Amino acid sequence: MSTASTIVKLPPQEGATLPKKSYLNSEYGLKSWLLTGDHKRIAILYLISITFMFFVGGAMAGLIRLELLTPQSDLMATDTYNKVFSMHGIVMVFLFLVPSVPATIGNFLIPIMIGAKDLAFPKINLLSWYLYLAGAAFTIAAMVLGGVDTGWTFTTPLSTHYLNTHVVTAGLGIFIAGFSSIFTGLNFIVTIHRMRAPGMTWFRLPLFIWSHYAASILMVLGTPVLAISLVLVILERTIGIGIFDPTKGGDPLLFQHLFWFYSHPAVYIMILPGMGVISEVISTFSRKRVFGYTAVAFSSVAIAVFGFFVWEHHMFIMGVSNYSALVFSLLTMLVAVPTAIKIFNWSATLYKGSITFETPMLYAFGFLGLVTIGGMTGVFLGSMGMDIHLTETYFIVAHFHFVMVGGMLMAYLSGIHFWWPKMTGRMYPEQVSKLAALTTFIGFILTFFPQFILGYLGMPRRYAAYPPEFQVLNVLSTAGATVLGIGYLLPMLYMTWSLKYGKIAGANPWQATGLEWQIQSPPLTENFLETPIVDHEAYDYEWLANKTQHEVQTVG
Amino acid sequence: MSEPTANPHHVVGPKVYLAIGGTLLLLTGATTAISFVELGVFNAVVALAIAVIKAMLVVLFFMHIRYSSKLLKLTVAAGFFTFLVLISMVMTDYISRAWGLW
Amino acid sequence: MDSQAIATSPEHTPSVEHAHPPYLRHHFETVEQQREASSFGMWLFLLTEIMFFGGMFAAYLIYRNWYYPAFVAGSHQLSIVLGTINTAVLIGSSFTMAMAVYSAETRNRKALITYLLLTITLGLVFLGIKSDEYHEKWEKHHVPGLNFSVHDFVNVNPAYPDDKPLPLDMAEKTQVYFSLYFAMTGMHALHMIIGISILIILVIKAYGGSYTDGHVSTIENFGLYWHFVDIVWIFLFPLLYLISRHQ
Structure with a gap:
């Protein structure tokens, strides 16, 4: 194992051919997709449904930005605005960000990366996709029937007493989507523990697997607490029990505790898989083993564990005990440590690597910069004094969009581009995709950087109207959102185009080391012709360079 | 490091189940009986301690964790x-x- | 800790050939791997159940400390006799379920069906007693939201003549106790109903000869679920019925 980078020549793509048999053409017909047990097909199903929900949430974001173009609430009534931002949050958090990387890229890759034929429970995997659909259907139903305006947090007693909107429908949708996430996490944990190929020890696993393992733990242990808090809200609305109802003696803050016990770790459910993608991409395009593999691996687990000890920092201004807030504020700082370990180690991986600037790498660079800003501002918000000034302003909106959109979405797009040749067997168009990566980055900065300033100046979130002096920055932000929208639409278009017209990729277009790159693209239904036996570390580029043959394995 | 599959399919017999089931019933009787004795805060402590013991018996033997x-x-x-x-x-x-x- | 479980050295794999029964699914290498995976999966599911009920237990702990007199008065409305009987019934059903697993392991189809039917019966007895208790709560106007009156709590409880009646504001707080009572026992009962429904399917399949052919995972994993539901009750019983007997 070397710390220096290994120069590997990319294989000539002219000679590459599509394999005759693959998971895509092993069976035909709608039924063969809707009843499939193949993790790769389920990943594609997820990809389609998640992309749809992303554009639903994106449309809501567009409406929000359009409304905020002018200081008055002139595009829509204020309560419509409430419904629009609530739906934007609910759809984006629960139906896009939480399942984004794990359910698509993770579903596709986890079995292949560890050398297994499938996830441990293929039927449960399919069930979680149907649960996702059911959850999405309920949520959309709530939207179509007239909307919810609780904000994505379902805050009591607003959600239980003061609203006549479709809280129950939306709550049920999230409850069901939560079970989808639980089953995905459960499946991943069992698969990673029990399905690894011979020789694939824990410390030979790609870091992508480690980060998914950590995120899965959070899904399994955190999501049920969200489920029970939503059930209690629903029971309170329908039957009138009084667990969160102050008039009966309940404490609305208890809902907040239970909700954030899940929803803070949920942030790590969203970001950890993205961090896994970044580890793979940075290593591949620097041709170097990830610096400090063990530290990066354990930092994922550390983020998962610390994630359960910090939730109250969402509640500092809500009347929780100051002493308790002090404890949580200190613990919040702890999360910065493993996150920083990751950022430092990725930077150290880049150092003296033979870096190439393919599209996934451009997105990964975007991730590194934006997630660092997002993470650092998170430290501001974790300190109690600053939090009281900044929370519920646009500062916090900018903060979590830097982490979620700048971090997670960049990582998601990076991963989609990186593994697209593996999923479809074809390359995306190189130049347009680089343009898209750049557009996304510029659009993102333009959209969300002004919001930091707006928030610092005191513009509160969740209002349709604002004082006229904030207009310039808001116009900048809306203009940026337009650019960002184009940046997201572009991949959608050229990815679809590439399905038919893209160059044929070949088995290993990036000369990456993961097991998934040693098989044909797109892979066979059974992934491997025979169970692989692993005898080298992850990211071992010397092993790859020495491998005498790594041509396309064609079957049939 | 020992193989975690060292006890492949350990079959727990009816004798163990009977003994554990009997103990659980005894403990249920005990916890109800003790609740009629005034112990102050220790009423709660004892009741929960017995509940923990019962839960552990169920987990260890009925749910086979002892052999897992x-x-x-x-x-x-x-x-x-x-x-x-x-x-x-x-x-x-x-x-x-x-x-x-x- | 289990880094060598499946990721064993290559010499561990040849066991593939020696057993390939029909219930071994294609993506597993060995029956043992399949068994371990399914029982591990079931345990992870039970973890989510712990956290699901955990939220309510946390609420119980907080509110009992806040509204101690209301919780005492509330629990004095429950019947310890019925609670104890129900606990015994549920422990009995756990025992019969454990015996059903044993019968499946020893490939005794008749015993398996008998024990499964016994488990169903005991489960139904539990639910019957529970619904009787619910009915009584309804009659006494103790259901928060739907049918609640503070009457019983601002007056002396005839079963506990030494208790002082609660002041009105504290009497209102008994709604929190009963909200938790119904949420917790209701969720528990829902789990019982789901369990009994699955048991019925298991009995039908067992008639067809399933589970006694060496493939006991399904029965075993259902057993884990049933025992878990039992454990939840083992905690609910003292918390709701017993620990507030003395003020």
């Missing part, structure tokens, strides 16, 4: 650990919310 791999033992432990995190960290707020307000 370390991985499963750790899984059970992780569940209770996270539950304790939930309880204790929530309580940091509730026990100290009124400090200085009395």
Whole structure:
């Protein structure tokens, strides 16, 4: 194992051919997709449904930005605005960000990366996709029937007493989507523990697997607490029990505790898989083993564990005990440590690597910069004094969009581009995709950087109207959102185009080391012709360079 | 490191089940009986202690954790650990919310 | 800790050939791997159940400390006799379920069906007693939201003549106790109903000869679920019925 980078020549793509048999053409017909047990097909199903929900949430974001173009609430009534931002949050958090990387890229890759034929429970995997659909259907139903305006947090007693909107429908949708996430996490944990190929020890696993393992733990242990808090809200609305109802003696803050016990770790459910993608991409395009593999691996687990000890920092201004807030504020700082370990180690991986600037790498660079800003501002918000000034302003909106959109979405797009040749067997168009990566980055900065300033100046979130002096920055932000929208639409278009017209990729277009790159693209239904036996570390580029043959394995 | 599959398919017999079931019934009788004795705060302590013992008997024998791999033992432990995190960290707020307000 | 479980050295794999029964699914290498995976999966599911009920237990702990007199008065409305009987019934059903697993392991189809039917019966007895208790709560106006009156709590409880009646504001707080009572026992009962429904399917399949052919995972994993539901009750019983007997 070397710390220096290994120069590997990319294989000539002219000679590459599509394999005759693959998971895509092993069976035909709608039924063969809707009843499939193949993790790769389920990943594609997820990809389609998640992309749809992303554009639903994106449309809501567009409406929000359009409304905020002018200081008055002139595009829509204020309560419509409430419904629009609530739906934007609910759809984006629960139906896009939480399942984004794990359910698509993770579903596709986890079995292949560890050398297994499938996830441990293929039927449960399919069930979680149907649960996702059911959850999405309920949520959309709530939207179509007239909307919810609780904000994505379902805050009591607003959600239980003061609203006549479709809280129950939306709550049920999230409850069901939560079970989808639980089953995905459960499946991943069992698969990673029990399905690894011979020789694939824990410390030979790609870091992508480690980060998914950590995120899965959070899904399994955190999501049920969200489920029970939503059930209690629903029971309170329908039957009138009084667990969160102050008039009966309940404490609305208890809902907040239970909700954030899940929803803070949920942030790590969203970001950890993205961090896994970044580890793979940075290593591949620097041709170097990830610096400090063990530290990066354990930092994922550390983020998962610390994630359960910090939730109250969402509640500092809500009347929780100051002493308790002090404890949580200190613990919040702890999360910065493993996150920083990751950022430092990725930077150290880049150092003296033979870096190439393919599209996934451009997105990964975007991730590194934006997630660092997002993470650092998170430290501001974790300190109690600053939090009281900044929370519920646009500062916090900018903060979590830097982490979620700048971090997670960049990582998601990076991963989609990186593994697209593996999923479809074809390359995306190189130049347009680089343009898209750049557009996304510029659009993102333009959209969300002004919001930091707006928030610092005191513009509160969740209002349709604002004082006229904030207009310039808001116009900048809306203009940026337009650019960002184009940046997201572009991949959608050229990815679809590439399905038919893209160059044929070949088995290993990036000369990456993961097991998934040693098989044909797109892979066979059974992934491997025979169970692989692993005898080298992850990211071992010397092993790859020495491998005498790594041509396309064609079957049939 | 021992193989976690060291006890492949350990069949627990009816004798063990009978003994455990009997103990559980005895403990149920005991906890009800003790609740009729005035013990102050210890009523709750004793009742919960008995409940914990009963739950452990069920987990260890009825649910075969005693004969299971370390991985499963750790899984059970992780569940209770996270539950304790939930309880204790929530309580940091509730026990100290009124400090200085009395 | 289990880094060598499946990721064993290559010499561990040849066991593939020696057993390939029909219930071994294609993506598993060995029956043992399949068994371990399914029982591990079931345990992870039970972890989510712990956290699901955990939220309510946390609420119980907080509110009992806040509204101690209301919780005492509330629990004095429950019947310890019925609670004890129900606990015994549920422990009995756990025992019969454990015996059903044993019968499946020893490939005794008749015993398996008998024990499964016994488990169903005991489960139904539990639910019957529970619904009787619910009915009584309804009659006494103790259901928060739907049918609640503070009457019983601002007056002396005839079963506990030494208890002082609660002041009105504290009497209102008994709604929190009963909200938790119904949420917790209701969720528990829902789990019982789901369990009994699955048991019925298991009995039908067992008639067809399933589970006694060496493939006992399904029965075993259902057993884990059933025992878990039992454990939840083992905690609910003292918390709701017993620990507030003395003020």
